[in-house]
Amino acid sequence: MSDLPDTFDYIVWGAGLSECILSAALTRAGHSVLHLDSWQQYGGAWQSPTLRDLESQLAEVAPGARLAWAQPAEADAWRSRSRYFCLDLSPRLCFCRGDTVSALLQSDVSRYLEFLPVSGLYTVDEAGCLERAPVQRGQLFRSDRFSLVEKLHCGRFAEFCVSCQPDRDLADAGSFPELLARHGLRSGPAQRLFALAVGMSPPDSPAETVVAGIRRFLASCGAYGPSPLLVPKYGASEICQAFSRHAAVWGAVFHLGADPDRPPAEARRRLIVSDRFAQSGWLDLGRKRRLFRQILVTDGSWAPRSEDQQDADEVRLAVCMLPGFTRPLLAMELPPETGCCPTGTRVVHLLQPCSPGESPPTDCVQCALAPFTGLRFERLPPCCQCASEPTAANLPTETALDKNLGQSDSTGQPADSAGQPADSAGQPADSVGQRADSMSQTADSVSQPDDSVGQLADSARQPDDSVGQPADSASQPANSTGQPADSAIQPADSASQSADSAEQPADSSGQPADSAGQPADSADQPAAAADDQQPFRKPSCILSVCFVQDDLSDCLNPGALPDNVTVVPSLYSDFDFDVAFQRAKELFDELCPGQEFLPRPPDQEDLVFDQPASEAPTVNGDCGEGENEGAAEAAPPAAPAAEVTPNGDSSESQPENAR
Template identity: 25%
Template sequence: MADSENVSYPSIDPSTFDLIVVGTGLPESVIAAAASAAGKSVLHLDANPFYGSHFSSLTLDNFTSFLQSNCDTSSSSSMEDDTVNDGTEYNLVNLKPRRLYSDIEISYLVSPESLEPLRKFNLDLAGPRVLFCADSVVDLILKSGASHCLEFKSIDATFIYGIDGHGRLLSVPDTRAAIFKDRSLGLAEKNQLMRFFKLVQEHFGSEGAGGDRQEESGRISDEDLESPFVEFLKKQRLPPKIKSIILYAIAMADYDQDSPEVSNNLLKTKDVVQSLALYHSSVGRFQNAMGAMIYPIYGQGELPQAFCRRAAVKGALYVMRMPVTSVLLDKESRHYKGVRLASGQDLFSHELVMDPCFTVRLPSLLSPSSNLQYENTEGKVARGICIIRGSINPDLSNLLVVFPPRSLCTEQVTSVRALQLGSNMAVCPSGLSVLYLSALCDDAAQGRELLRAAMNVLFPLPISKNSESSTSVETEGAEGETKPILMWNSIYVQELSMGSSEAVNICPMPDGTLDYRKLLESTVKLFQKIYPEEEIFPHSVTEDTEDNGDLPSEMPE
């Protein structure tokens, strides 16, 4: 964060806008770009010297300092003297930082010099995260013109752990050709998986052909669609191995679907079938994407930057290293009027959008529902980052590993996901890989235990911190396969909560899912709440280009 002491802040002119956006996270950047495209005057502010906020990709040293500066502390929750009357026509409601991270552990298993140059790393704060080729986020990227500022590579393969009873990583067969080539499945299992995929495809094919409701035409009945998906799978008589592949490695279910203690998280058949249809429609959408998922080169922090560039092309004004200290409320109407900057300047707008790392209370000024409140309704997500020498699979650079519930320990009720990215993604120096892990959890101890269990599978032998030669020594697993070397890792816990207020608009924080769909859905709803008469990016952008000195790039074709 910017240091407000001994800093000379520029004066911003004009001082009145249609929309002020605080924070350059992905949701804030999408809203800024959409509002600018709709002809609104937009001011976009960020206290950080970099774009992306909690969706950014940072160098190794910047990642460490940012994470530690945003660590949860008890002192940050003090809410005294929030509202100030400074003698002007406005009441000032102070903004206080809200820390998203806790239980931070950072370990160097080799000397820091072994990881040089640190600037070659682009580490995602909110990993692991990918885009499905056919999902609504990719469509929005294309529609908005943000694709002019982005380039992607595909995730080459997905693996699932522990479904064969031997503690191995098995490749996930997600296409007809992959099923036929798969050596871990028997002929009967291949036929069962093929029949199930065909059923899903025929279901959506019959809907697209006019909504034929005859079950014999391939459509899944309405009764089955509303039932828990595990019940539907029982009707299909699929073996446990196939069910795990479908549920956790293709549909990406977060919670154990077979245990009554997590029955509140059971997925309906209609939701899973939609996820399966998205997965299969993603395979083959782009010629040079090998599978269903893609990832932005240089890290997911490129996504908010791309939308910020689109907003700037449409006239949005950007000021970085500019903290906002207070919200201005009219004394008479008690309605939002503007913000006060760390420079002391007051800026005004019709609407305000803020990222989720602020705490605001409006005591005695407005009704309780107007206060900015956070509800911790979703628990927490434990995130981990590992820098490794080598690869989990020596033949692949970019891959996803899924650890289904109960595969690591009997107490595991959530999936653990690990996304490995190689240097061809421009996220690390050559010869190294970055591995992102995540697990939904109820508390920090549970989350850390799950991530460590997954790491222990991938890196079975500990490495001495004092061993200078450890970066050049490879270890072998039980069956002789080469294991990568763990060089550096970090584990931290992020809370998952939703903020709401009538006075200001709060963007969603990074969630615990693998993709961006829920995040985008919340962002679009927020934009529609602010501008109910406007369509978000109503026209596809094909003619707009920006001469910003960046290398030309595009979506895969």
């Protein structure tokens, strides 16, 4: 470092995402930048360390974090594969038409990065079961959780969100459930689809907030494929390294492992400091927001493969509400194709932001997130903080566990979502998620056949009878609440067949006969369809890391800062990268007003200016030998190529025999 200049235009302390973006923008604008960080890796709070690095540096990068192995005897075997892991400290998403992707394309930094689409998007219903969100038109019309009328209303509401004028159409909209009700959508699946899966906001948020998220989501659909969301391969720190490389190409100097108390140079214009290095008094910590984080390494996926799923190793995303929190939980499952874990494993990131001043149900991260993890994974290690099992108040009930896995209770009959076993006649009890179509009239099953026009099948939530085969609609009576039968079961013809189940003979086992008059299979003979389906097994947890991150973006105290100091937030609690890019652009506009933020670099052919061949001196082939020699002597030597460096200077090298 002895050959470094004594002064720079800007000195940046901290190698986080916003700092690296700002460093690249300042260097691209022609300023000299010295970039420093006390850590040995790029990224700061956005690092993606290997398994060994995470264990050795956990206390430094995430104070108060706890790491626990489900089977401590297997820890050494996994440490030997440490380099196959890239465990993000701050994983985030990219919208295909968001500020992140636009800046990457404009600055040509995207050449250093690779992305994968988020193919599976899930929500969680009232019973704690995962449900795949139909965010595409084809998925919506194949979904069995919405009636035909609701599907039409969903399409029209999406068109309304895209074409509406927020100042005019949403001025008196009220809450988001009220806006949905005015468009004919009052069911829980509709609220979870638009508020959580698409808008990524709490369902009871103001309508303007959720509609803004829906508009951003829908605007990104179809940009680079059917999925509107992307994740970077090898972790979020790759984006920090890409902008650092871009800054270094244009003249920035980086020094990792620097001592904050002994800066190697001085800033002529301004000192840009990450909030990790902010002095006491510069920040008002009373306005900080906490982010509960948990990293899980598992041996499989949390969701079974669906019918419309083409690739089993897809990036999955789940958005749901946990008790005691006012903001939704984001659960991200990364397969080995992302480069974040070895083959046969998955990395699951849980992000639970807390609102300012919010008191979570418990300060133990693992116990607070147990309502989600307890339903999805086995062999969870004991609580990292209190060295015990998660509290019973936060664990899901056995009924929810059985329903999530499709298990049966002690009677051998599948339990419904309320925890009641099927009745003695072999008919399953009514499910909480089973809804009658709002446009169809429910009638008594003895006097009126079932209505199959508006009622949609829900095979994943409606369990079969004890023999595994659904009974024919002629023998399937409506339940005592007047709930019509599933539309996957064909209704009886009102002209030729009565809906009264008493007219159908039953065999000795109490099971009704099918439409051909043959008795149903006995209880000890499984159905043929069940033999073809492999039971879904919950994945086992291998490693759990729990910690809390602080979002200090609202804690800046401008009156306490020196005139030549700018503080940059190192972390944001939002689910995407766009906030970091927006903050970096705001600071750049303050420091360099009127200059372009991350302009596109010149093309490679523009960096070297060669003399065109048509302008080069030529020798007349019709001349004699002497004339050719004279012409050759009269022709001046070709000028050497002028190379333009990233700083804009041109240098010419003269050959030794130049005249």
